[in-house]
Structures are given as C-alpha cells and as structure tokens.
Amino acid sequence: MKLGSLKEGGRDGTLIVVSRDLGRAVRATGIAATLQQALDDWSNAAPRLNALYESLNAGDADGVFDLDVARLAAPLPRAYEFVDGSAYLPHVERVRRARGAEVPESFYTDPLMYQATSAGFYGPRDTVKVTSEDHGIDLEAEIVVITDDVPMAVTPEQAAGHIQLIGLVNDVSLRNLIPGELAKGFGFLQAKPRSALSPVFVTPDELGGAWQDNKLHLPLLTHINGEWFGAPEAGVDMQFDFSQLVAHAAKTRPLVAGTIVGSGTIANEDTSKGASCFAEKRTVETLEQGAPKTPFMAFGDTVRIEMLDADGASIFGAIEQVIERQALPE
Structure with a gap:
C-alpha cells in the first residue's frame, strides 16, 4: 500500500x-x-x-x-528519529581518494551513520530554504526505510522484520560547512538542515521483485533544472543492506516506531550512471580533470528525485523543489 x-x-x-x-x-x-x-x-x-x-x-x-x-506534507512531517547511513562505499572511496586519504578497513565491516535532523521534514513540493549560497548547497538522493518498534540489540535478520515502509529523501547538505564541523570531531549540525521526503511511503510488498535482500533494486533518478543528473542503481554497490543499517542503529538502544533510517547517497562504481549529489560529481571531476568544474546549487535551481518501476510508473511520486533564499530574522 x-x-x-x-x-x-x-x-x-x-x-x-x-x-x-x-x-x-x-x-x-x-x-x-x-x-x-x-x-x-x-x-x-x-x-x-x-x-x-x-x-x-x-x-x-x-x-x-x-x-x-x-x-502533501512529508508522509512523516516530523519523526522521533532519523539516522542516516553511508552504505554506498564507492562514494566514500572516491571522496577520500580525491583528498589523498585511505579508506579505513573498518568502513567495510561497520556502517557509517549519524544522527540527522528529524524535528521537521519538507514536503515534496516545499522550497528548500538556505540563508546563503556560500554554504555550498547540495542535494543527496537517498532511499529511506521506516520501522515499527525495534528492540535493542536485534540481529540484522530480526531487524528485517521491523522494516514496514520505504520512501525517498532529499538529504539537503551544506557542503562548505562540513569540513569545519568534522574538524571539531563531534559530527554534523549546521551542515545538515531539514530534508525532504517523497510524496508517499510504500510497503515492501508494493515493490515486488525490486525489493530483494533488504535492498531496492532500481535506479534512483535525479534531474537538476530539468537536465538529467544521474540514475545510479540503488541495488548495486550497497555495502550494507537496510536490515544491517537498522541493526546497527539499534545496537545499544531501541528504536521507536516511526524511526527513519537512510541509505546515504546512492553511488556506483560505474560513474557513467551519473551522481546523486554534487559532491560526488565534483569528486569525479577532480579525479578525472584535476579540479571540480560544477558549482553547487544556486537560488532558483530546481531538483527532482524520483524512482520508476519496470513499466516506467512513478513508485513514490517525485520530490521536486526549488532552492530559495531564507530571509534573516529582523
């Protein structure tokens, strides 16, 4: 449904x-x-x-x-918890390679995850408001799952039974604020404002054979200002499936019903499938050309994120948003 x-x-x-x-x-x-x-x-x-x-x-x-x-509002206009992973290691590997850093071995066995903003989500047609283009405005096209009540310390096999709904998210990121925050060694805060959710969430059975092994095996399509930006395969190159991500989040605490767990930016080894965020595109440009060529998003830009089934029909509806300047309080 x-x-x-x-x-x-x-x-x-x-x-x-x-x-x-x-x-x-x-x-x-x-x-x-x-x-x-x-x-x-x-x-x-x-x-x-x-x-x-x-x-x-x-x-x-x-x-x-x-x-x-x-x-429509977001299906969950606010949630008790949103934890976001980084399950697509080609993205992590490229970003680190571009700055001359190695990927720690633990990244291949222990998921990356952070506590994201959940007090409010944009609806699928709401504008994304940012105070300055200097922040480095970026999208991140991702898949999310929504759980019922998950006990502490569940195994991945047990966690799979607690995944009740699936949707899409535009995990808005302010890239130029990230380095300074990470340098403090205490995670994201200002660099991760509100995100936007797809028009609908669906139950796993609605996805048919595309939902296998706790992964969604379809391309995630992104357009910027009406131009194709990327369509990486969500079921390919996902190091940790959603049952593993849910179990990781619940290792030391239970998750309440309505918890949202994100996949992280969809990315493939095959860069011909495009990107799901500007940081990824700029990293590929740096590796191939020595420097990034594509700027981050500007006020007035439009992002559209959507997933189509095998017949070309939209599954979740499209997130389609304009980037807008947020006036400062008087």
Whole structure:
C-alpha cells in the first residue's frame, strides 16, 4: 500500500491512503489520524489500512479525491528519529581518494551513520530554504526505510522484520560547512538542515521483485533544472543492506516506531550512471580533470528525485523543489 499525509490537521498532517497510480486518495482518519499514530499501533492499523487501499484501487472506497501533490506534507512531517547511513562505499572511496586519504578497513565491516535532523521534514513540493549560497548547497538522493518498534540489540535478520515502509529523501547538505564541523570531531549540525521526503511511503510488498535482500533494486533518478543528473542503481554497490543499517542503529538502544533510517547517497562504481549529489560529481571531476568544474546549487535551481518501476510508473511520486533564499530574522 501507499501512504501519505495532507497539510491539514496540525503539525503531523492527516493520514491518507493513496492509489497505486498516485492519482487518487482517501483520508484514513477512521483508522489513524496521522501516520505516526498508525505506526505506533502498526500490527492493528496496517491490515485496516491495506483493506482501505484495496478498496481504493478497486474503486469501492468512499470519500475519494484526486491527489494534488502540492497539498502533501512529508508522509512523516516530523519523526522521533532519523539516522542516516553511508552504505554506498564507492562514494566514500572516491571522496577520500580525491583528498589523498585511505579508506579505513573498518568502513567495510561497520556502517557509517549519524544522527540527522528529524524535528521537521519538507514536503515534496516545499522550497528548500538556505540563508546563503556560500554554504555550498547540495542535494543527496537517498532511499529511506521506516520501522515499527525495534528492540535493542536485534540481529540484522530480526531487524528485517521491523522494516514496514520505504520512501525517498532529499538529504539537503551544506557542503562548505562540513569540513569545519568534522574538524571539531563531534559530527554534523549546521551542515545538515531539514530534508525532504517523497510524496508517499510504500510497503515492501508494493515493490515486488525490486525489493530483494533488504535492498531496492532500481535506479534512483535525479534531474537538476530539468537536465538529467544521474540514475545510479540503488541495488548495486550497497555495502550494507537496510536490515544491517537498522541493526546497527539499534545496537545499544531501541528504536521507536516511526524511526527513519537512510541509505546515504546512492553511488556506483560505474560513474557513467551519473551522481546523486554534487559532491560526488565534483569528486569525479577532480579525479578525472584535476579540479571540480560544477558549482553547487544556486537560488532558483530546481531538483527532482524520483524512482520508476519496470513499466516506467512513478513508485513514490517525485520530490521536486526549488532552492530559495531564507530571509534573516529582523
């Protein structure tokens, strides 16, 4: 099934069930007011939501309306937790090689992960607001999974059963702020503002054979200002699958229902498939040409992130956003 949230009913939106073709929707408030409420009682809510989904697709549901993506909030407008990995090691390897550094052996056996911003997510058509282009505005096209309640110290095999929903994220990054923050040895803060989520999240069964071994085996397509930017294969070169990422996050603490776990920037060894972020593209340029040629994003630029199924239909809907200057408070 496919689930989203309307921009109504307060900060956490109103839960809706969305048709398979993303054309129609129906409010699910008779089951749960918000997606977070549904996830908190997932074993009871999920079967009822799925029945409504089947009814919607069959044309039997009441209260159906045409879906307008501009009316959508993020499926989870705010979440208790967002942890983001870096599971695609070709990206890590290239970035480190460009600055003459080796990849530590531990990176191949122990996932990289950081605590990301979760207090608010942009909707799929919301503008991305940044105070200055000097920050080095970048996108990161990624896949996320959403869990139910995950016990502490689960194995990857156990963690796989706690992955309930899958979606996309534009993990906005401010690249020129990252070096100074990392130099402090205490992780990201200002360099990682709010991110944007896809119009809908979907259950794993909705992906059919594309969901295998806890990976999503499809290209993730990015356009910048209408021009093709990249379509790396998400199921290729992923060092750690999502069950391993969830288990890593839960090693010393339980994860609450609604936790979002990110894959990190999608990247392949084959650079002909393009990039999922400007940092990746600039790194390839540095390795091939001696210096980066492509600037980071500017105000007025548009980013579009989408994943299509084998028939060319959009699975999650598209994240499509304009970069906009944020005025300083007076």
